[in-house]
Amino acid sequence: MAHSEIKRVGVTGATGHLGQFVMAELQRCGYETLAISRHWQKTADSNSSQGIALDLSDAKSVEAAGQLLEIDAMVHLAGYIPDDTNENLEVDAEKTLTQNVGGMLHLLTALKTSRRLKSFVYASSFEVYGVPNQPLIDESHSTEPLSFYGASKLAGEKYLSIFSADGVHCTSLRFPAIYGPGDRLRRAIGNFIASVANEENITVCGDGSDRRDLIYVADAARAIVLCLDKPAPAVLNIGSGGFSILEMAQAAQSLGRDLKIITAEQAKAKFDYVLNSGLAQKTLNWSPQISLLEGMRQQLRWYQSLPEHANCEALLE
Amino acid sequence: MALKVAVIGGSGFVGRHIVRRLIREFGAVINIDRQAPGEICQGERLIDFDISATTMDALVKSCGELDVIVWLAAAIRQVTTIDASAGEDLAMMVEAPLRFLAAQRKKPQKLVYISSVQVYGKPVYLPVDENHPTDPFTVYGVAKLCAENYMRIACRKSAVDFTALRLAFVYGPGQHAKNVIPVFFAKVLKSEPPLIHADGTEIRDDVFVEDIAEAVVKAIQSKKCGIYNIASGEPNTLLSVAEKICESSGASTAPVVGSGKSSWIDRWYSVAKAKNELQFEPTPLLKGLEKTWLTLK
Numbered sequence: 056m057a058h059s060e061i062k063r064v065g066v067t068g069a070t071g072h073l074g075q076f077v078m079a080e081l082q083r084c085g086y087e088t089l090a091i092s093r094h095w096q097k098t099a100d101s102n103s104s105q106g107i108a109l110d111l112s113d114a115k116s117v118e119a120a121g122q123l124l125e126i127d128a129m130v131h132l133a134g135y136i137p138d139d140t141n142e143n144l145e146v147d148a149e150k151t152l153t154q155n156v157g158g159m160l161h162l163l164t165a166l167k168t169s170r171r172l173k174s175f176v177y178a179s180s181f182e183v184y185g186v187p188n189q190p191l192i193d194e195s196h197s198t199e200p201l202s203f204y205g206a207s208k209l210a211g212e213k214y215l216s217i218f219s220a221d222g223v224h225c226t227s228l229r230f231p232a233i234y235g236p237g238d239r240l241r242r243a244i245g246n247f248i249a250s251v252a253n254e255e256n257i258t259v260c261g262d263g264s265d266r267r268d269l270i271y272v273a274d275a276a277r278a279i280v281l282c283l284d285k286p287a288p289a290v291l292n293i294g295s296g297g298f299s300i301l302e303m304a305q306a307a308q309s310l311g312r313d314l315k316i317i318t319a320e321q322a323k324a325k326f327d328y329v330l331n332s333g334l335a336q337k338t339l340n341w342s343p344q345i346s347l348l349e350g351m352r353q354q355l356r357w358y359q360s361l362p363e364h365a366n367c368e369a370l371l372e
Numbered sequence: 373m374a375l376k377v378a379v380i381g382g383s384g385f386v387g388r389h390i391v392r393r394l395i396r397e398f399g400a401v402i403n404i405d406r407q408a409p410g411e412i413c414q415g416e417r418l419i420d421f422d423i424s425a426t427t428m429d430a431l432v433k434s435c436g437e438l439d440v441i442v443w444l445a446a447a448i449r450q451v452t453t454i455d456a457s458a459g460e461d462l463a464m465m466v467e468a469p470l471r472f473l474a475a476q477r478k479k480p481q482k483l484v485y486i487s488s489v490q491v492y493g494k495p496v497y498l499p500v501d502e503n504h505p506t507d508p509f510t511v512y513g514v515a516k517l518c519a520e521n522y523m524r525i526a527c528r529k530s531a532v533d534f535t536a537l538r539l540a541f542v543y544g545p546g547q548h549a550k551n552v553i554p555v556f557f558a559k560v561l562k563s564e565p566p567l568i569h570a571d572g573t574e575i576r577d578d579v580f581v582e583d584i585a586e587a588v589v590k591a592i593q594s595k596k597c598g599i600y601n602i603a604s605g606e607p608n609t610l611l612s613v614a615e616k617i618c619e620s621s622g623a624s625t626a627p628v629v630g631s632g633k634s635s636w637i638d639r640w641y642s643v644a645k646a647k648n649e650l651q652f653e654p655t656p657l658l659k660g661l662e663k664t665w666l667t668l669k
Contacts, residue, residue: 206521
């Protein structure tokens with residue numbers, strides 16, 4: 056199944072939420088993998104050809120990582136994601152710059168000398184766009200990020216675009232919120248799942264008509280792996296088409312027993328944020344396979360398997 | 373109103389013009405630069421400080437409370453591949469201004485960030501206006517774009533007005549770079565013709581350095597904020613630039629033109645937004661060249 060030219064794929068952020076699904080998908084498709092992560096730990100049955108511990112914000116160690124020259128494709132997922140509850144703190148500015156922008160730069164600098172690298176897939180974010188000026192955001196929408204995270208992801212895309220001029224096929228995938236097993240962020244889905252697990256009523260702010268795009272983690276992983284051996288455009292939206300907050304709440308409600316949906320006052324102005332992912336469907340022959348209900352069921356199952364699911368935040372790295 | 377303004381990177385070619393113009397407007401200015409200028413202006417206070425320092429507390433203390441910050445510090449370059457200096461670009465153009473702003477205990481009213489038309493990359497239409505897509509093909513352009521976004525967000529969070537000026541190619545008195553205009557003037561000074569390698573039809577946009585200084589003052593004084601092209605708004609072929617240099621200097625020589633198309637990407641920039649919102653009026657190329665020539669002959 057794997058592309059004849061691409062055998063070995065490096066994955067940064069391999070131990071993260073999306074990373075674990077990407078590793079599984081790559082292995083399912085017959086690729087060899089090199090896990091790259093700050094948290095990589097050698098286990099009894101692993102050897103150095105399977106993974107390396109690497110902090111991408113450290114230019115010198117990235118440069119010294121010779122294993123990077125032995126991969127045919129790179130999937131770059133690693134990055135600092137600020138906690139949603141602390142919007143745009145100074146520490147976010149610094150960490151997104153050093154880890155996300157700096158990390159990309161160090162990685163590309165190290166890979167410049169590679170003779171094997173054919174393909175580079177980068178997990179970017181819908182936060183690059185900023186305030187939507189069309190109901191469905193397509194890839195040509197203006198980019199005025201409202202968050203440091205969005206600004207860092209955009210800068211990564213731009214460095215990658217310059218890198219691609221050297222003949223490596225590069226694709227930036229702009230993902231909305233990624234949910235599913237391993238999603239520790241307390242956004243709408245995470246909050247609803249926690250409510251179900253704790254057998255609490257589900258709180259929706261406002262009338263719940265705001266539409267948000269999101270994507271199930273395994274669907275996101277499939278899109279990434281498809282980019283490796285398809286001539287994908289340089290930038291692609293990877294979304295599900297969006298759901299209203301109320302639809303998410305109702306899905307959660309159906310996963311629980313006798314839970315009510317309660318309405319709270321809406322703090323923020325109503326806004327919709329939905330991506331047009333038509334280009335990805337056309338060029339990658341990809342579409343989301345997992346329904347919202349099924350995706351949330353998987354996330355709930357994972358959440359309930361956590362040692363102390365009632366206190367999820369304590370597990371944040 | 374006498375505003376207290378600090379310019380970061382005021383000792384270079386463009387910086388000198390900005391510093392002088394700001395002194396004329398506000399009486400005094402702080403210039404933060406590791407390099408001392410050839411001549412310190414009356415009203416200029418030079419602070420020798422390495423902006424790559426991890427803490428800016430000493431600098432902020434030395435400056436006192438500021439009304440306006442003008443961030444100019446950058447090492448201009450035209451590299452089109454990822455290179456070892458890309459990280460230094462980020463440190464100087466993004467990390468340092470972020471840290472400087474964060475260190476201000478009382479935030480300034482406004483931050484004027486000097487950016488570059490390199491943020492646009494290859495034009496998909498001409499003239500390039502501020503809504504044009506931003507796909508830089510230089511690492512310098514990427515760093516400038518990154519800086520614009522980070523500073524816009526940081527300023528919004530601190531309730532500081534933010535304006536970015538995207539400069540086209542700058543020319544004028546005091547320029548020593550190996551850009552086309554000073555190179556052509558150097559030829560004319562030696563009574564030699566300016567040499568054009570290709571057919572001279574490539575379109576470019578050169579903005580007079582005094583217009584930059586004027587734009588900075590207008591950006592500071594305006595109630596408007598945002599992103600503005602600061603260019604000549606005047607598309608010139610390389611041949612017409614060379615001809616105007618000959619004309620401005622009264623030289624009897626004419627440019628020598630080669631043949632064939634150069635690999636140059638034609639570009640020029642709309643200044644309609646700066647004209648409307650900042651009352652920016654660019655100097656015509658010939659007039660700017662004449663003023664430049666007066667300082668050379």
